Amino acid sequence: MKKILITGACGFMGKMIRECAKAFDDIEIIAGVDIAGDGEGLTIYRSLENVTFAVDCLIDFSHPSLFDDVLTYATKYKVPTVVATTGLSKEAYKRMDVAADNIPLFVSANMSLGINLICELLKKAVPTLYKTYDIEIVEKHHNRKLDAPSGTAIMLADAASKSVDEEFDYIYDRHSVRQKRNKMDIGFSSVRGGTIVGEHDVIFAGDDEIITISHSAMSRRIFANGALEAARFISEKRTGIYSMEDLIKERLENK
Template sequence: MTILNIAVAGSTGRMGRVLLEMIAESSDMRLSAALDQKDNPFLMKDAGELIGSPCGIPIKSDFVSALPGSDVLIDFTRPAGTLAHLAICRNAGIKMVIGTTGFSAAEKEVLKAASEDIAIVFAPNMSVGVNVMFKLLEVAASKLLNDYDIEIVEAHHRHKVDAPSGTALRMGEVIAQTLNRDLTKVAVYGREGVTGERAAETIGFATIRGGDIVGDHTAIFAGIGERIEITHKASSRKTFAVGALRAARFLATQRNGLFDMQDVLGLR
């Protein structure tokens, strides 16, 4: 059995710890590097201690020295950090699974350029269920066409810093592309006061932040006399980790290119 060497960025955070746990439980993966910011209080401590299972891998901040020997870096951090890590991985020939959200259009072009040299799975949501939902949205939009008003509602924990979520935006993109609409022109991200009647082509977004909500997403297709709601609710970050590890296994067979979870799951 081939063992994949996996590095984890943001290893001491909520998502990072879940990834450490899932890698430790995997029979075909081993943790090769645990990384975090320079001011992190856990630096040089055994990463396994974060999950109650010492592994001999110290948490480091120097990506350049820590990454050699890794096959894949899994990164669920923030855009600036991910782009810095991307440059190092591109230079070192290390593949990446990127679950970071909040990238600008220009930053996404940087990911695309780097994929000429390394293989990357980039998805705003690594959950297998969410990515099946994307496919369901495509089917729904292709059948309902322009006869239904479309609204997207998402809810996350109080610590999330970007809105709408990357998953919600991807939902809007899937629907807009299916309906031959330009999301940048038809998206409405907030309503207040006297807004006038709803424009038929609008795709609306509503954002909720509070507590420890892992992630809820609903697309509403509201017609005359009926409505269809397609919802995904995450109750544990493990669902994202399972998808990320599945993406890492997919990358083992890829030399370069930019992929998403639709590629990983064979939903194209």
Template sequence: MKIALIAPDGRMGQAITTAAEAAGIAVVEEGADVLIDFSAPDALRASIDRALSGNVPLLVGTTGLDEGHDQLLRDASSDVAILKAPNTSLGVALLTDLVERAARILGSEEWDIEIVEAHHRHKADAPSGTALHLGLAAERGRGEDAHDELGRCGTGLKREAGEIGYAAVRGGTVAGDHDVFFLGPEERLILSHRAESRSIFARGALAAARFLKGREPGFYSMADVIDAS
């Protein structure tokens, strides 16, 4: 398999290059089987254009994307395979499934959900794309849209029924910590994931690339990668 990186000199680009070399996967500029983008939201349109012009599947691991970016990806997925992954860790993919199942079983009448994430000092977006992804999984489990509380500050902040709260911590060299709190009457369930280095995201990205190689057009996620394993 051959992959091409949109931002080969970035932190994730370098990690993927190292993982690819260890796995015997070629990193090329042209003629790739899969295009991998861990760059910035402003670069997404150019990445999509490159994927469409070369008829190459595209893996997007960029965070901080908005609804407009999502629509661009969904539109492109009618012509090429697109996999959007705010987090390419296989462990986070499993965590997402567990969060959805827990939310479905526990419901929202007596169980509140809070999501806390921590990342390195250089991360520019908050809450993390992974935290928001986990929140969406909880909403799917509950079968309802939730009001998002994106960081509390001030007074008169009594919790709304069914809302999902987010808190972000930034500092040091933290690769990525995520905790999903299910807070019920006299008990708590906490589902957690700890990333110890970027290598786990790189290995997950390569697993996703293997999944995408030769894949029919469509809009995919890491859940599809897990299911195909």
């Protein structure tokens, strides 16, 4: 039985992970960390500084401002960690590179299998299309989401960018610059409203033709189950940085 600690345990995703974990016969959520909220029977610590024991895996769905504490705890107790918090800084990723010499980290801006398969599709589609099609990404989320564009939108753009030798420019704001679109732009548009769980469209706009690759999350359950699968995967590793691509590859190899 893998014993799991959740940071952000009382948030929307933390609660969903706790619920979905009941269907995993080899996973037990033993405690959570959250500055506010009721654990509803689960032991909740206000800070990672108060957690003085190791677990088999930490799932982090908290906030970028708490990420230093997450890495400090994980490194101190040698805890494999699933990093699902979005909006992390470049400095945070540099610190992960250092920490990964001592602990395994599973890092993904989106824990959905579908989104990660779309990344693989983009790696095949973009080299064929980018010279004659303009690439734009439209993402939609609920009105409580803080970061824009979403981590998933950037993840999709990165998948597109890494598939060719030429360098794309990420355009986050067209309002302040009045000029024609450049061929190597990838534009981002963000919508925030209501209770939208998450929708992403990668648009290839060509002459007289539009190709759209879309993903719609109907429930946070897909992210929770993905995070739990990631916890299973990363708890068996020793060091290094892993992603959903590695999990999918291992699953296919073991079939």
